[in-house]
Amino acid sequence: MCGRYAASRKPEDLVGLFEVQKWEPTENLAPDWNVAPTKDVFAILERPLKDADDPRPVRQLRALKWGLVPSWSKSPEGGARMINARAESLHEKPSFRRPFAQRRCVVPADGYYEWVTGVGERQLEEQGKKKRPRKQPYFVTPADGSVMAMAGLYEFWRDRTLPDDHPRAWWVTCTVVTTEAEKSPLAVAPADGPRALADIHPRMPLMLTPDRWDAWLDPARTDVDGIRELLAPPPPGLMRAYPVSTDVSNVRNNGPELLEELAAPQEGTLF
Numbered sequence: 001m002c003g004r005y006a007a008s009r010k011p012e013d014l015v016g017l018f019e020v021q022k023w024e025p026t027e028n029l030a031p032d033w034n035v036a037p038t039k040d041v042f043a044i045l046e047r048p049l050k051d052a053d054d055p056r057p058v059r060q061l062r063a064l065k066w067g068l069v070p071s072w073s074k075s076p077e078g079g080a081r082m083i084n085a086r087a088e089s090l091h092e093k094p095s096f097r098r099p100f101a102q103r104r105c106v107v108p109a110d111g112y113y114e115w116v117t118g119v120g121e122r123q124l125e126e127q128g129k130k131k132r133p134r135k136q137p138y139f140v141t142p143a144d145g146s147v148m149a150m151a152g153l154y155e156f157w158r159d160r161t162l163p164d165d166h167p168r169a170w171w172v173t174c175t176v177v178t179t180e181a182e183k184s185p186l187a188v189a190p191a192d193g194p195r196a197l198a199d200i201h202p203r204m205p206l207m208l209t210p211d212r213w214d215a216w217l218d219p220a221r222t223d224v225d226g227i228r229e230l231l232a233p234p235p236p237g238l239m240r241a242y243p244v245s246t247d248v249s250n251v252r253n254n255g256p257e258l259l260e261e262l263a264a265p266q267e268g269t270l271f
Contacts, residue, residue: 001084002150002176002205004248005112006033006139006259007042009147014061014108017147018044018213023061033258035109036251037083041066043174045105045154046217057219064105068175069157070095076157076171085153087179087206087231091224096175099153101222106213107152107176110259111141113248114201114241116194136265137248138200142207143187143240151177151206151216151231177206179233188240192264200241207234 008031015023029042043064046057068082072094082095090100115135142148154174162169181198194200208216208230215221216230242261247253 001114001178001201001203002112003037003083004251005035005150005205006110007031007035007108008033008110008256009108011042011061014042014044014147018061018106018108018149019059020044020061021059022049027061027063029063032254033110033256034248034251034254035066037067039066040064041107041174043105043107043152043154044217045103046219047103059217062172064154064172064174066107066175067173068095068099068153068155069171069173071098071155071157073157076159076173082175084178084203085175086203087151087177090153090177090231091228096153099155099175100227101224102219103154104216104219104227105152105154105174106208106217107150107174109148109150109205111139111148112150112205113137113139113244114204115249116200135246135249137244137246138190138194138241139244139259139261140197140200140204140239140241142238144238148205149208149210149213151208153177177231178203179206179231180204182233182236182239184236186239186241187237188242190242190264193243194241197239197241206231207238209234209238 040063046059048055049058069076085096090096115137117135152174157171159169181202181204183196183198189195197204212230243265248258
């Protein structure tokens with residue numbers, strides 16, 4: 001899954017990397033090393049510009065709220081539960097079926113956090129000796145230091161309690177697509193820890209390699225069977241994972257120190 005990630009790249013860098021044609025500097029977001037659900041996040045998408053005469057789609061960098069609210073939802077309260085969408089069922093689920101066909105985006109990240117419960121902790125939990133096992137967070141990131149382009153979907157939701165001209169009348173929300181975690185060895189694995197992403201968690205965000213960005217973002221591609229081919233996982237061996245401080249477990253903590261690699265998992269959280 002993807003329940004927390006880091007996004008510290010400057011919008012100007014994302015504009016160049018993803019060949020963005022439109023970005024409003026007023027939609028600026030500060031670097032965030034502990035992105036949590038319901039926060040505003042950067043996403044790249046393609047659609048015609050509002051009130052423009054040209055109907056052709058334009059690649060844009062937008063600030064969206066993380067947690068998809070379906071267009072038919074009566075309230076936005078369920079958005080925090082829709083931060084992830086399973087790749088295997090996007091074409092079937094009512095909440096994701098239409099966005100999958102028409103409104104796909106890329107969510108750029110430095111990498112994502114995932115928590116694993118140590119063997120000793122799990123044994124104590126199974127014995128009923130500890131109700132809340134201590135979990136060790138790992139940071140998963142491209143081994144070559146590149147931006148992690150996570151596949152996403154976005155949707156519009158109209159707040160019918162507000163007038164048309166109200167700035168909050170329309171919500172634009174997004175979700176991160178997840179797939180089965182890789183079982184192949186990590187490109188770089190910690191000396192004392194998981195050897196594959198599947199050892200950390202059974203799910204992972206679907207990372208799109210650059211050769212798939214254009215096809216994924218193209219709103220003219222609406223053939224569901226064709227789009228589903230883009231959901232194939234990336235080549236194995238592109239990622240690294242390493243233990244980081246449990247400080248990241250508190251959403252109030254934020255800063256580049258959260259990405260600092262620990263020499264070994266923290267005491268009580270050994271893998």
